[in-house]
Amino acid sequence: MAILRICEIFKSIQGESSWAGLPCVFVRLAGCPLDCRWCDTAYAKQGGSDLSLESILAQVAAQGPGLVEVTGGEPMCQAGAPALIAALCRAGRTVLVETNGCEDISGLDQRAHIIMDIKCPSSGMSQRTRWENLAALKPQDEVKLVLADRGDYEYARDIIQTHGLAQRCGVLLSTVHGQLEPRLAVEWLLADQLPVRFQLQMHKYIWPPDTRGV
Numbered sequence: 001m002a003i004l005r006i007c008e009i010f011k012s013i014q015g016e017s018s019w020a021g022l023p024c025v026f027v028r029l030a031g032c033p034l035d036c037r038w039c040d041t042a043y044a045k046q047g048g049s050d051l052s053l054e055s056i057l058a059q060v061a062a063q064g065p066g067l068v069e070v071t072g073g074e075p076m077c078q079a080g081a082p083a084l085i086a087a088l089c090r091a092g093r094t095v096l097v098e099t100n101g102c103e104d105i106s107g108l109d110q111r112a113h114i115i116m117d118i119k120c121p122s123s124g125m126s127q128r129t130r131w132e133n134l135a136a137l138k139p140q141d142e143v144k145l146v147l148a149d150r151g152d153y154e155y156a157r158d159i160i161q162t163h164g165l166a167q168r169c170g171v172l173l174s175t176v177h178g179q180l181e182p183r184l185a186v187e188w189l190l191a192d193q194l195p196v197r198f199q200l201q202m203h204k205y206i207w208p209p210d211t212r213g214v
């Protein structure tokens with residue numbers, strides 16, 4: 001039985017992606033090898049508790065039905081993550097996997113919905129993107145590019161166009177909370193006719209932005 005290091009398991013609403021607004025159980029795995037300048041879950045990068053796969057499944061089931069998101073930290077850094085995702089799929093859950101895009105996603109259960117970051121330059125981590133992952137994306141998956149300034153926007157626009165991202169899967173653009181005025185990003189993407197879905201992190205408007213477990 002796999003053991004995973006877990007930061008927290010909680011129920012909230014999904015704050016991002018095309019699934020935003022729906023009730024969702026979050027399984028936040030601990031640990032991440034990146035160091036994004038604007039990381040909003042730094043508390044998940046260390047610590048956590050070792051839990052068996054069986055215990056995690058029981059805690060998720062106890063939270064009730066609906067969506068489950070496996071997130072982090074960076075979930076794909078843990079060897080047991082693919083088994084957890086497959087087990088949740090087998091249990092009949094709709095499973096979202098939020099990943100920073102720097103680890104191999106090709107072996108994941110095909111029923112899971114991948115939401116993969118492509119890190120922009122202002123994060124300081126854009127060189128860590130594992131571009132081979134694009135080949136593993138399915139039409140039901142989504143990529144997310146988070147913008148802190150105009151330079152990030154131009155990088156995102158070029159990546160979207162160069163790799164034909166909108167032909168592969170859903171494309172999400174969002175802004176770093178408190179760093180880039182959303183109106184500006186929307187004006188830019190409309191001017192360039194980008195085929196993307198703009199989003200804001202809904203949970204940061206419902207609760208104070210630094211609230212944990214929501």
Ligand code: SF4
Nearest residue numbers: 032034036039073100
């Ligand atoms: S990948 Fe996510 S958890 Fe890791 S440093 Fe970046 S924002 Fe934080």
